[in-house]
Amino acid sequence: MKKVFISGPISSDFIGESIAKHQTKTSIGAHNIFLGQVRADEVDGKKVAAIEYTCYEELANTKLHEIREEAFEKFDLICMHIYHSLGTIKTGEVCFFVFVSAKRRKEVYAATEWLVNQVKDRTPIYGKEIFEDETHQWKVNS
Amino acid sequence: MKKVFISGPISSDFIGESIAKHQTKTSIGAHNIFLGQVRADEVDGKKVAAIEYTCYEELANTKLHEIREEAFEKFDLICMHIYHSLGTIKTGEVCFFVFVSAKRRKEVYAATEWLVNQVKDRTPIYGKEIFEDETHQWKVNS
Amino acid sequence: MKVTLKYFGQLVDVMGNHEETQEIDVKNSNELLEQMKQNNPISHIPFQLAINDVLIDQEESKKLNDGDVIALLPPYAGG
């Protein structure tokens, strides 16, 4: 089982290091990366300051494993990594990192989009949007 | 005119720093990144060791400027960056970096794919594939 | 029988905690769902059940056993 959940924000150093690790794999010709960043949305005049992510980790890991297996069947990929934050992630910080690598570029775009959607739809993750005044609302995916 | 051409490979540190620079832009909710990596292709039993990139920089910059303008018209983007290496890039190293950011994720995938294709089709860049035995052939885009 | 109920997302707010042990008097997941939708302040929140870390299909009704861990899962909001 690959580790997906990271406590706290996903740093740009972590992303850089993930990219660097792939430079020994010389069959790769194309990478595609999706990053979800916490947005300072305004709701009724109040601004989001952070999102606090929680998840049902046992079920989430089962679902993420299924998604990985399906992705390797559906797309001609060499590598795939999914990372999601847990805990409080401030606006501007990265909370979601999907990284797909293939021989040629053709396959990577659709694979990334598919993975992002599957993780959102099938993984029991919850986000509490915390406003600057410390009130909160529960995030709803559109 | 934004600087696109970089002498030598695009390091993972450079990519990490580019990501970090976007963390002050809290209207961004989604980034999509494409990376082209030099592949150790085999041709008639000879292995590619590096690609030497050259370009017609004056015309390339004009074309890249046009592509940028069109992309901002076509897609609802907040930011867009294109980087391409010149000089000798060894297998496993990154030579092409397209970075797109938007409020929501929906637009970013198509924008990245479109940009990658436009840069390949419309920008006068040339690649000399250098084999391990120091012979070479000129790269042809499929 | 005694089961453990785990709450997620908005249900944590509504129920006032993450987890509680409760004596229940139902035989299967459908009966439990029915009872919860009537008796609890959560009737307006859509949710799915998972029993012992396995998601339960809305159409199937699963037999419940003493000691089961039952998770109440509102719509997901990852990413």
Next chain:
Amino acid sequence: MKVTLKYFGQLVDVMGNHEETQEIDVKNSNELLEQMKQNNPISHIPFQLAINDVLIDQEESKKLNDGDVIALLPPYAGG
């Protein structure tokens, strides 16, 4: 008139250099193209022309002037 010819990609190999100044006896880009395709070892390589950093459409024929910089561009291979 005297023009500067710039070669790119495979044409650098075929012509043996990146750039050369040459006396030409043609009036426009179409005539130049015609002459090059006949007289040079590059007849088998497809290429486009750019004059003073502006790409020339295959259909249009542009007047050439003394001092022009003419680039010969085989198919691109970036990325």
